[in-house]
Amino acid sequence: MTYDIVFVVASALAIISALGVILSGNPFHSALALIGNLVALAALYLLLQSDFLAAAQVIVYAGAVMIMFLFVIAYLGGRATEPVRARPWWQTLAALAAAVAVVVEVGFAIEEQAFGDGASVSEAFGAPQAIAASFLGRYVLTFEATSVLLLIAAVGGVTLAAHRPAPREEGAVSAFEIERPAPEVSLQAEVVDALTRFDVVRAGQVRDEDGET
Amino acid sequence: MHVGVAWFLGVSAVLFGIGLYGVFTRRSPIILLLSVEIMLNGSNLALISVARYWGEQSGQVFALVVMAVAASEVVVGLGLVVAMARRRADLDVDSLTGLRN
Numbered sequence: 123m124t125y126d127i128v129f130v131v132a133s134a135l136a137i138i139s140a141l142g143v144i145l146s147g148n149p150f151h152s153a154l155a156l157i158g159n160l161v162a163l164a165a166l167y168l169l170l171q172s173d174f175l176a177a178a179q180v181i182v183y184a185g186a187v188m189i190m191f192l193f194v195i196a197y198l199g200g201r202a203t204e205p206v207r208a209r210p211w212w213q214t215l216a217a218l219a220a221a222v223a224v225v226v227e228v229g230f231a232i233e234e235q236a237f238g239d240g241a242s243v244s245e246a247f248g249a250p251q252a253i254a255a256s257f258l259g260r261y262v263l264t265f266e267a268t269s270v271l272l273l274i275a276a277v278g279g280v281t282l283a284a285h286r287p288a289p290r291e292e293g294a295v296s297a298f299e300i301e302r303p304a305p306e307v308s309l310q311a312e313v314v315d316a317l318t319r320f321d322v323v324r325a326g327q328v329r330d331e332d333g334e335t
Numbered sequence: 336m337h338v339g340v341a342w343f344l345g346v347s348a349v350l351f352g353i354g355l356y357g358v359f360t361r362r363s364p365i366i367l368l369l370s371v372e373i374m375l376n377g378s379n380l381a382l383i384s385v386a387r388y389w390g391e392q393s394g395q396v397f398a399l400v401v402m403a404v405a406a407s408e409v410v411v412g413l414g415l416v417v418a419m420a421r422r423r424a425d426l427d428v429d430s431l432t433g434l435r436n
Contacts, residue, residue, distance in 0.1 A: 129338045133346040140350055140373050144357030149365045156369050159350075163376055166343065170387040172395055182402055187372075187409050194413045195365060198420055202365055209360065217359030221352040228348035232341050240340055241390030248387075248395060256392035257399065264396070268403045275407030282414030 129169055136162035149202045153191045160184040172248040343384035350377030362427050364419070368412045375405045 139162065142155035160183045167176035195202050246252050257265050350373055357370030379398045386394025419426060 126338050129342065133342075136346065137349055137353070140353045143369050143373060144353060144361065144366070149363060149369075152366055152369050156372060159373065160376065163380060166346070166380060167383055169338075170343065170383050172383050172387065172398075175383060175395055175398055178399065178402060182406065183372075183376075187406055190409060190413060191365070191369070194416060197417065198365075198426065201420060201426055202363070209362075214360055217356050220359060221356035224355055225348050225352040228351075229345060232344050232348070235341070237340050237388065240388040243387070243390045247390065247392075252392055253395055253399070256396050261393070261396050264400055268400050271407055272403055275410045279410035279414040282411065283417045 125169060128165065132162045132165040132169070135159075136166065147203065149195050150192070153188060153195060156191075157184050157188050160188070170248075171243060174248055174250045174253050340384050340388040344381055347377045347380035347384070350374070350380065353377075362429050364412070364416050364426060364428050367428060368409060368416075371408065371412075372405060375401055375408075 136159050139155045139158035143152045143159065146152045146155060160179060164176040164179040164184070167173075167179060354370045354372075354374030354377060357373065358367055361367055361370065379401050382394040382398045382401065386392065386398070416426070419431075424430070
């Protein structure tokens with residue numbers, strides 16, 4: 123009975139907060155609603171005796187990934203809010219039809235299956251040891267592929283986000299970047315300055331073979 | 336009422352549908368990424384509930400892999416959003432038509 127109540131509450135919370143994510147106009151509120159969704163899903167994972175995944179969900183998803191989202195939303199500030207331009211009504215209708223079609227189709231597929239009570243599992247099901255034995259044993263290739271994927275994503279993220287900004291228009295002011303010549307440019311300027319001071323080379327002058335300018 | 340695996344699968348299908356609707360209707364890239372997160376979490380719930388139903392670890396392992404994929408997707412997606420913001424582009428996925436022709 124308690125199981126049923128927890129299921130109903132957690133799944134209702136998950137669905138309501140998911141609706142909050144897609145219907146909220148403010149991206150900050152959307153991100154906070156997604157955190158609620160993730161925590162409710164972690165409760166569902168606990169009902170399914172997947173303790174380790176519930177913990178990973180809260181720590182990795184609700185913790186790390188969502189913090190990243192909130193940082194980017196804070197960085198964008200007011201620009202993160204959606205431009206107000208209404209979509210044509212048939213696009214919204216088509217999106218609704220596609221979403222409902224997926225749900226109805228999966229619902230029929232579930233109905234067809236006539237699931238039983240499910241396997242009885244021991245206490246160790248879903249424990250870190252059991253998952254580690256699976257992940258590092260039978261699925262070790264998947265594990266390696268995942269690590270390569272994460273490395274590629276990290277390098278890609280750095281490459282994308284650390285790109286030099288496009289040259290901006292005259293007079294534009296940015297709070298983040300102060301105009302400053304690159305180190306090699308200022309070094310070059312100093313060298314040229316030193317050379318001209320001692321009258322060795324002047325700009326635009328070419329020496330001939332006799333060393334005369 | 337007996338809450339079996341079918342109920343969990345139903346919730347996962349509803350979450351997937353909500354995420355799909357969000358991806359189709361919203362135009363801010365950040366909300367799009369959040370909607371994709373909802374879809375991935377719906378599929379994760381399906382994986383985990385079926386893993387519990389069969390008493391098998393494999394579904395849980397692949398749910399972990401899906402989490403890693405989602406994290407990678409967020410890193411690259413948010414990198415793109417920041418790059419768009421740096422280039423003073425409109426944060427609107429409908430205006431990104433540079434590769435159309």
